[in-house]
Amino acid sequence: MIAAVTSGRVQPPSTLLGPGDDAAVVAAADGRVVTTTDVLVQGVHFRFDWSPPEQVGRKAIAVNLADIMAMGATPTAVLVGLACPGDTRIATVSGLADGMWAEAERAGVGIAGGDMVTAEQVVISVTALGDLQGRDPVPRSGARQGDVLAVCGRLGWAAGGLAVLGRGFRSPAGVVNAQRYPEPPYAQGPIAAQAGATSMIDVSDGLLADVGHLAEASSVAFDIRSGWLRVDDRLAEVASALGADPLHWVLTGGEDHALAATFPGKEHVPQGWTVVGTAETAGVDGPSITVDGKPYTGDEPGWQHWRS
Ligand SMILES: [Mg+2]
CATH class of the missing domain: 3.30.1330.10 (PurM-like, N-terminal domain)
Structure with missing residues (x-):
């Protein structure tokens, strides 16, 4: 064998x-x-x-x-x-x-x-x-106040595919296949490191959950602007057919293995990345992640499973 x-x-x-x-x-x-x-x-x-x-x-x-x-x-x-x-x-x-x-x-x-x-x-x-090809590794702990938060790759697609499969449908293939296997933007990790990314993580558990890991490790707070997040038309169509909110999938859906990283300014963000928020001073007891300045109150928690 x-x-x-x-x-x-x-x-x-x-x-x-x-x-x-x-x-x-x-x-x-x-x-x-x-x-x-x-x-x-x-x-x-x-x-x-x-x-x-x-x-x-x-x-x-x-x-x-x-x-x-x-x-x-x-x-x-x-x-x-x-x-x-x-x-x-x-x-x-x-x-x-x-x-x-x-x-x-x-x-x-x-x-x-x-x-x-x-x-x-x-x-x-x-x-x-x-x-590492001579570069420094990009840890979760390097984000600083004033950094911009950017993402690269698909977000919410696997969650959309899961919703489709859960209803017993098998199409559209593009969204369903995103649940079956991710397509991580492999080349973009080294590109971000080269561009001076200060912290980075792959989005396995959902954007809010994983940016939360950056916030915790870096002792900063993040505000994500919902209007800066891109919702692909195909994802929006599937969401509307299922009566779901595509933005909820983008914010909380895991398993797409996109990248989220912080950069010391917009001018450092590589081509192909989308700026979606900013790093701010962490409050003493305020939430470390807000969406449009407020805690996110979607109706479902992000994808959680046991991870080391
Ligand atoms: Mg990971």
């Missing part, structure tokens, strides 16, 4: 020695390795009746590479641990592998190694490595 999912795959130059030996060897040009790991469990993080294996595989790689990008690093390699029940169809495993390789290729990284075991349910554990 391991031969079936690794044979014929092309490794990028950063994989100096790939699968087949006791361990892989990956180039670490910077001398520092950025690393992260994420575990996806069937029934908790994905459902094969909603997402074919290929899309689950893409998602497993994408969520990890998004964390590497959020440090301002360029991903270099991933390692994959896969547990499957013994009666899993070969098509399921090869579908997962195809999706993983497709996403890895999109980001220019190799799957340098991994392990496969049998278990009662499908569990996918991915470890990703990244290279």
Whole structure:
């Protein structure tokens, strides 16, 4: 099975020695390795009746590479641990592998190694490595009063897709697929770091929740301007068909793995990013995040799940 999912795959130059030996060897040009790991469990993080294996595989790689990008690093390699029940169809495993390789290729990284075991349910554990290419890592804690807050990538799409799937629909494909796998703007993490981003995070739990992490780590408060947030027409159409508020999806929907970052001024914000707010002095007991100057009182809480 391991031969079936690794044979014929092309490794990028950063994989100096790939699968087949006791361990892989990956180039670490910077001398520092950025690393992260994420575990996806069937029934908790994905459902094969909603997402074919290929899309689950893409998602497993994408969520990890998004964390590497959020440090301002360029991903270099991933390692994959896969547990499957013994009666899993070969098509399921090869579908997962195809999706993983497709996403890895999109980001220019190799799957340098991994392990496969049998278990009662499908569990996918991915470890990703990244290279800072001489830049400083961009932490969550660097935002300062007066910084502008900007975002890059899709927001609210996965939440819209979830709402569509939850009503038993399968289209429109663009919005539904956003729930099945994210499309993080990988190149933009390093671009933001190069442009002088002071803090950064990928939006996995929802814009308000994740900017809240920046606020907490940086001891600042953020005010987000709802009028500065872009709501794509396709998302607005889906929301109106379901009687939902698209702005609520944009503010609280997770799993899109867009980037949110702070910059020392508008002139530092790279092309392709949208300024959505500002960092202000944190109040002693006021909320650390406001929308148009007020605490947000949407009717649903942001997507919450266990994360390290
Ligand atoms: Mg993250």
